Amino acid sequence: MRLRFKFSKNGLLKYVSHLDVMRYFQKVMRRCEVDVAFSGGFSPHMIMSFALPLGVGMTSDGEYFDLDVNSAPHAEKLLAKMNATQAEGFQILSVCRVPEEKAAKCMSVVAASDYLLGFDGPLPADFNEIIDGFLAQAAVEIVKKTKRHEELTDIRPWIYELRLQPDNRLYLLLSAGSVHHLKPELVWSSLCDYAKREDLPRISAVHRIDLYAGTRDAFVPLSSLGEEF
Amino acid sequence: MSVEKPERYIGGEFNAVMKDQAEVRFCLAFPDIYEIGMSNLGLQILYGMFNAWEDIACERVFSPWTDLDRILREKDIPLFALESQKPVKDFDFLGISLSYEMAYTNILQLLDLSHIPLHAKDRTWDNPLVIGGGLCTCNPEPVAEFFDLFYLGEGEISYRRLFDVYKEARKEGLSREAFLLRAAQIPGIYVPSLYEATYNDDGTLASFSPLKDEVPGTVSKDEVPDTVSKTLVTDFAESYYPEKPVIPFAKATQDRIVLEIQRGCIRGCRFCQAGFVYRPLREKPLARVSALADELIKNTGYEEISLSSLSSSDYDALPDLLGRLMEVCPERGINISLPSLRIDAFSLDVMNKVQDVKKSSLTFAPEAGSQRMRDIINKGLTEEEILSGASEAFAGGWNKVKLYFMLGLPLEEEEDIKGITHLSEKIARAFYDIPKEKRNGKCEITVSTSFFVPKPFTPFQWAPMNDAETFLKKAYMVKSEIRSMRNQKSIRYKYHEAYVSVLEGVLARGDRRLAAVIEAAYKNGAMFDAWGETFRQDAWENAFTSCGTDPGFYVFRDRDLSELLPWDFIDVGVTKSFLKREWQKAKEGVVTPNCREACQGCGAKKYGCGVCYETAV
Numbered sequence: 001m002r003l004r005f006k007f008s009k010n011g012l013l014k015y016v017s018h019l020d021v022m023r024y025f026q027k028v029m030r031r032c033e034v035d036v037a038f039s040g041g042f043s044p045h046m047i048m049s050f051a052l053p054l055g056v057g058m059t060s061d062g063e064y065f066d067l068d069v070n071s072a073p074h075a076e077k078l079l080a081k082m083n084a085t086q087a088e089g090f091q092i093l094s095v096c097r098v099p100e101e102k103a104a105k106c107m108s109v110v111a112a113s114d115y116l117l118g119f120d121g122p123l124p125a126d127f128n129e130i131i132d133g134f135l136a137q138a139a140v141e142i143v144k145k146t147k148r149h150e151e152l153t154d155i156r157p158w159i160y161e162l163r164l165q166p167d168n169r170l171y172l173l174l175s176a177g178s179v180h181h182l183k184p185e186l187v188w189s190s191l192c193d194y195a196k197r198e199d200l201p202r203i204s205a206v207h208r209i210d211l212y213a214g215t216r217d218a219f220v221p222l223s224s225l226g227e228e229f
Numbered sequence: 230m231s232v233e234k235p236e237r238y239i240g241g242e243f244n245a246v247m248k249d250q251a252e253v254r255f256c257l258a259f260p261d262i263y264e265i266g267m268s269n270l271g272l273q274i275l276y277g278m279f280n281a282w283e284d285i286a287c288e289r290v291f292s293p294w295t296d297l298d299r300i301l302r303e304k305d306i307p308l309f310a311l312e313s314q315k316p317v318k319d320f321d322f323l324g325i326s327l328s329y330e331m332a333y334t335n336i337l338q339l340l341d342l343s344h345i346p347l348h349a350k351d352r353t354w355d356n357p358l359v360i361g362g363g364l365c366t367c368n369p370e371p372v373a374e375f376f377d378l379f380y381l382g383e384g385e386i387s388y389r390r391l392f393d394v395y396k397e398a399r400k401e402g403l404s405r406e407a408f409l410l411r412a413a414q415i416p417g418i419y420v421p422s423l424y425e426a427t428y429n430d431d432g433t434l435a436s437f438s439p440l441k442d443e444v445p446g447t448v449s450k451d452e453v454p455d456t457v458s459k460t461l462v463t464d465f466a467e468s469y470y471p472e473k474p475v476i477p478f479a480k481a482t483q484d485r486i487v488l489e490i491q492r493g494c495i496r497g498c499r500f501c502q503a504g505f506v507y508r509p510l511r512e513k514p515l516a517r518v519s520a521l522a523d524e525l526i527k528n529t530g531y532e533e534i535s536l537s538s539l540s541s542s543d544y545d546a547l548p549d550l551l552g553r554l555m556e557v558c559p560e561r562g563i564n565i566s567l568p569s570l571r572i573d574a575f576s577l578d579v580m581n582k583v584q585d586v587k588k589s590s591l592t593f594a595p596e597a598g599s600q601r602m603r604d605i606i607n608k609g610l611t612e613e614e615i616l617s618g619a620s621e622a623f624a625g626g627w628n629k630v631k632l633y634f635m636l637g638l639p640l641e642e643e644e645d646i647k648g649i650t651h652l653s654e655k656i657a658r659a660f661y662d663i664p665k666e667k668r669n670g671k672c673e674i675t676v677s678t679s680f681f682v683p684k685p686f687t688p689f690q691w692a693p694m695n696d697a698e699t700f701l702k703k704a705y706m707v708k709s710e711i712r713s714m715r716n717q718k719s720i721r722y723k724y725h726e727a728y729v730s731v732l733e734g735v736l737a738r739g740d741r742r743l744a745a746v747i748e749a750a751y752k753n754g755a756m757f758d759a760w761g762e763t764f765r766q767d768a769w770e771n772a773f774t775s776c777g778t779d780p781g782f783y784v785f786r787d788r789d790l791s792e793l794l795p796w797d798f799i800d801v802g803v804t805k806s807f808l809k810r811e812w813q814k815a816k817e818g819v820v821t822p823n824c825r826e827a828c829q830g831c832g833a834k835k836y837g838c839g840v841c842y843e844t845a846v
Contacts, residue, residue, distance in 0.1 A: 013478075015235035020478045027243070027476060027530030030561065038562060056235070085530075087243040087478075 002068050002100045006093045006223045008061040009054065013089035018053040024087070025065065031085045034078070037068040051106035051211050051222060052113065052176060055183075062113075062210030064106045064222045066098060075229050096226030106222055109213040110177035112160060115184040117170040118205035127164055130195045135162060140190055155190065158182040160216060162191075173219075176211065232297045236479040237263035240289070240311030243476040244528070246276075247312055251286035253392050255279055256310050256320040256357070259328070260335035261759070263291040267475065268483035270537060271363060272326060275384050277471030285392060288312040288320075289475075292335045293342065295756070295763065301342050308342035317343040321395065323357040325376075327365035330736035331729065331759035333372055336361075337751040340375065347748065349377045349422055354405050358395075366419075367506055368685040368796040371739040371747060373421035377409060380417055381799060382459030383492075385468050387417045413453045417460035423453050424798070426741050432782055434740060434793040458800040463838040465492060465511035472524040476531075485533035485566065486525045490518050490550070494539040495824035495840055497831075499607045499815050500596070500635065502684040503539055505808075506801045508831060509839035510824060515546040519553050526563065534558065535566040542571040543825075551579055558583070571610075572618035577625050590629035590675070591622050597638060598648025604818045605640055607811075612652065620659045628669045630656060636703045636724070637681040637695035639815065646703050649676065650710040657716035677723045678707060680730035683784075684737050685796045686803060688811035694734045694784040697727035728766055729758065734784040740795040743783075745776045804832035 009021070016024070026046055029036050038044035051064035072078055075095050082092045098104055124130075134140070140156040158175035159182070165171055174182040184206055192200055212219035232238070257276055259266025266272060272289070279287035288310035293301060301308060307316040317323060323345065325336055337347055340359070346352050349359065361369060362380040369379045380387065391412060398408040413420040427435045439453040462468045470489065477484075493510035494503070513521075522534065534554065538544060554565050565583040570576045572593055595615055597603045603610060619630060634649045653676050660672035680700045683689040695703070704724040711720050736743065749772035757763040773780050788794070790809060797805070807830065814821060821829055824840045834841040 012239040012241055015239050016478045017234075017236065020236060020480070023480065024243075024478055026532070030530035030532065030563075031527065033561075044562060085243070087245075088241055088247075 001070075001072070001229075002066050002098050003072060003095055003229075004064060004066050004098045004106060004223065004226050005095050006221075007063050007065075008059075008091045008093055009063055009089060010059045010061075010091075011089040013087070014057055014059045017056055018050070021054075021063075022048065022050065022065075024090070028082060028085060029067070032078070032081045034067075035070045035072065037070050049105060049107055051110050054208060055206075058206045058208060060208035061093070062208055062221070064211060066106045068100075072229065094223050096223060097229040098226040104225070106211075107178070109222065109225065110211050111175070111179075111214060112173060112212040112216075112219050113176035114161070114171065114173040114209045114212075116165070116205075116207045116209060117172065117184055117188060117203050118207070119168060119170075119201035120204040121201035123164065123168055123170075123201065124197065124199050130191070130197075131162055131164060134191050134194045135159070137194070140194075142186065142190055155182055155187070159187060162187065232300065233294060234263075234479060236477075237291065238293070238297065238309075238311065240314070242478055243530075244473045245312060245475050246280040246287070248280065248286035252284040252396055253286070253322070254320045255285055255287045255322040255324060256290055256317050257287055258290045258317070258323055258325045258339050260292050260325060260332040260339055261328075261757070262294055263477070264479060264481045266291040266326070267477045267481040268487075269326060269328060270487055270489060271328075271384065273471045273474045273487075274469065275324070275362075275388070276475065277473065278385065278469045279388070281469075282389070282392070284396070290317055290339070290343075292332075292338055292757070298338065298342065298756075307344045308339065318345050318356065320357045323359045324380075325359065325361050327361050327363040327369065327372070329759065330365060330371075330733045333736055333747050334751045334755045334758055336372060336375060337748065338756050341751075348374055350374075352377065352405070358405075364503065364506070365737075367502065367799065367801065368737065368739070369419065369421070370426075370741050370795040371736050371743040373741050374744040376421060377405075378412055379419040379421065380460075381419055381457055382417045382801075383462045384460075385462050386460035387415050390415050391418060410453070416458060419457040419799075420453075421741075426795075428742075434795055437793065437795070437798050456798055456800050459506070459802065461802065461836050461838075462492070462511070463836055465838070466514050466517060470513075470521055472521065473528045474525070476529055483535070484531070485535050486522075486529055486531045487535050487537050488518065488522055488525060489513065489537045490541065490544050491538045493839060495543055496540055496609065497607055497811070497821055497823060497829070498596070499605070499688045499811055500638070500681060500684075501539075502687050505686050505803050505831075507539070508802050508824075508833035509836060509841045510543070511839040512545060515549055515553070518550055522554060523557070526557065526561065532562060533564040533566055535568060537568070539569060540571075541567055541569050542573075542576065548575075551583065555582060572622060573614070574621055577618075577621055581625060590631050590673075591619075591627050592631045592633070593618065594633040595652060596633065596635050597645060598634060598650070598652050599645045601818060602638060602641065602645040602648065604820050605815050606635075606638060607815070607821050609820065609823065612655075615652065616655060616659055619656045620663070623660045623663050623668055623672065626669050628660070628671065629673045629675075631675045631677065632656070634676065634678045635681040636678045636707070637700055639681075639683075639689055639692040641703075643706070646706050647710050649678065649707050650714060653711070653720050654714040654716055657714075657719045660719070661716070672719050674720045675723065676707070676711070676720060677725075678704060679725045680727055682730055682734045682737060685794070686801050686808070688808050688815055690738065690794065690808065691788040691790060691792075691812060693787050694731065696781070696785060697731050700727040700730065726761065726764070729764060731780065731784060732758070732769060735780045738795070739783050742778065746772045746778050749775055802831070802833040802836060807831040 036046050047068040049066050054060050139154040141152045143150050144153045158180045161173035163171050172184050211222050214220050276287050279285045290310045340347050345356050358377045360378045361376045366379050366381050409420045412418050425440050426437045429435045491512040493507040495510045596608045683692045750769045753768035753771050755765050755768035
């Protein structure tokens with residue numbers, strides 16, 4: 001059966017690369033003696049896939065991976081066992097059982113992700129007006145460089161939400177995944193280009209809140225696509 | 230400004246110990262990058278042992294790679310320890326591992342970046358006590374000026390006492406000098422500032438003895454020992470072993486469980502420093518090793534377990550141990566790796582069972598190409614054994630073989646050098662002698678030669694070393710001889726950097742006067758000298774010139790048996806007279822039996838443990 005784990009990655013762990021996060025969770029599975037299903041072939045490995053790699057430097061409360069197991073104890077028991085053997089900053093938040101079809105894989109269903117951007121100084125008092133103006137544009141064009149040529153791409157349709165929080169952080173809900181993946185830093189830099197202001201601070205922290213499946217009118221967290229076990 | 234692999238500097242790994250407050254704060258340092266340092270067993274042992282003590286908080290620090298190094302200097306940020314991210318300069322102790330000579334300039338990097346005075350004499354209680362430990366403390370003299378103390382021998386023994394003496398001294402408000410004087414009474418502790426070296430006109434050491442003048446303190450200087458004895462774990466069966474090693478996020482060089490099954494070696498290969506200074510051989514009993522394996526598997530989550538020792542084949546209960554591991558490992562998908570194993574029918578059978586289907590390459594270390602030379606170095610391995618081992622391996626489906634040799638061994642002649650090639654060719658023929666349908670494709674033989682570096686406390690400590698030019702000439706000789714072989718296409722040849730080897734030789738058998746050269750080389754930009762990409766030969770050459778030091782003095786001379794050697798004040802167990810006998814036997818090409826065959830009276834028996842007291846079966 002296939003299990004979907006949701007975990008958080010905080011503090012200095014933001015510097016741990018995606019590849020090493022994978023290696024880390026493989027060790028967690030061994031320490032917890034989870035009855036993992038291995039692939040066949042010459043070098044058997046765990047059948048583990050991550051929803052969306054998190055860039056080095058980012059923290060998150062909404063990371064996911066799917067893992068195939070032969071059997072599993074009750075979810076609560078498994079969670080407690082796994083959380084007893086974590087490095088500080090990692091926490092397993094939930095586990096559920098998901099269908100084993102290819103189309104249901106966590107990496108295939110990701111459609112959006114939301115973020116909080118922190119800054120090294122205060123945002124100007126009239127920043128809400130800047131946001132309104134930015135979002136009111138018919139198109140937000142950025143230059144996308146490919147190997148052969150440069151082309152203009154409109155990212156406006158992929159910005160689902162953008163608002164200032166009372167704590168001087170910026171909330172963004174953006175298209176994510178394999179179709180249109182929009183990085184929050186890119187939105188910020190086009191926002192800066194639009195504002196043409198000297199008094200804008202720089203990004204000091206990028207935090208992912210969660211990953212979602214579904215369509216714009218009905219996004220649901222990846223963790224809600226499974227069932228309890 | 231970005232740094233490659235920031236994971237190296239964040240700490241917080243699984244099993245890392247976070248202690249907020251402790252009476253004594255100890256920072257363990259390894260003068261190389263994180264991935265190398267974290268693979269060092271000694272570091273994991275000390276880290277676990279120190280943190281198991283309530284009053285000690287032990288943290289770690291490694292050499293920042295050149296990118297972070299630059300940032301720390303530019304922004305004047307003092308180097309910080311991983312666990313607390315607090316400056317290294319605020320610790321009570323900075324313990325630096327001396328694992329290989331080519332890391333010496335990185336010792337200065339660590340001190341410099343930490344904002345700690347490079348020279349022990351310039352330090353006060355405002356600075357940590359800088360203590361060195363590890364294999365290279367066999368001859369700590371080239372770096373003596375940079376250390377307040379050295380710990381000679383195995384760390385499990387005297388650190389508890391050192392910390393107690395330290396705590397007492399601080400409570401009493403003792404001066405730093407008075408504390409060091411007390412510390413010098415502890416077994417295994419060497420305080421270089423309490424000793425003085427004088428030299429003869431020809432540059433050789435004339436005397437080396439404790440300073441006798443009065444220093445305010447509670448212990449008189451008369452009690453500073455003339456000879457410093459290393460410490461050795463006599464109860465190896467029960468001694469501390471880390472059951473919860475720190476698991477790096479980044480992939481370390483040793484990305485596996487390391488389980489030490491024995492310490493020391495019975496073989497007595499005459500070039501091998503570890504083989505002499507870790508004598509006598511002590512085994513961890515099967516029951517303890519098995520219990521440790523279970524714990525380590527549970528506590529780490531690694532997918533591989535490696536049995537560590539200088540010669541695994543000599544571990545008495547090896548078949549039983551492997552049987553036991555076979556019961557627990559494969560079902561959990563854990564591989565078993567067996568380095569330093571003699572290749573014979575037994576080990577091939579074992580490897581067939583324990584390693585996955587992919588046949589990795591097999592490693593042979595004949596060390597020398599001719600039987601004459603193998604006898605000189607006392608490598609008890611005959612050509613028949615090598616060839617039959619290789620044949621069996623080829624018949625068993627292996628087709629990749631790695632061969633390790635040394636060039637520039639004492640008394641070496643042209644025939645010995647060419648022997649390397651001829652032995653490799655014979656191994657290739659052994660492969661093609663196997664009927665086509667029974668062998669596995671083509672054979673790949675990789676021949677590697679290193680340049681021999683004479684080391685202290687080996688019978689070759691008196692031997693002259695080849696210069697870089699001679700080394701290279703010999704390497705070319707091997708290369709061209711391989712080209713003339715029938716199976717040359719199956720043989721690949723690699724050789725080490727020659728100048729670096731000579732430098733290693735200088736630092737290995739050097740004396741106190743070399744500190745100036747090391748410092749000058751560091752200031753000229755030398756760092757990470759063991760890394761090909763960062764090695765700066767000019768920095769070293771200029772350092773020798775500006776200090777007026779002839780590196781050849783330390784390496785190219787035939788040292789007289791009566792010469793006072795810089796490391797003679799250390800008692801490592803094996804005696805100088807034994808080493809002299811072995812040097813003589815080497816010259817005569819006479820082989821010495823191993824410890825289990827016949828005791829040679831090397832001196833290690835005085836520790837009262839290990840193979841010296843095994844009852845013959």
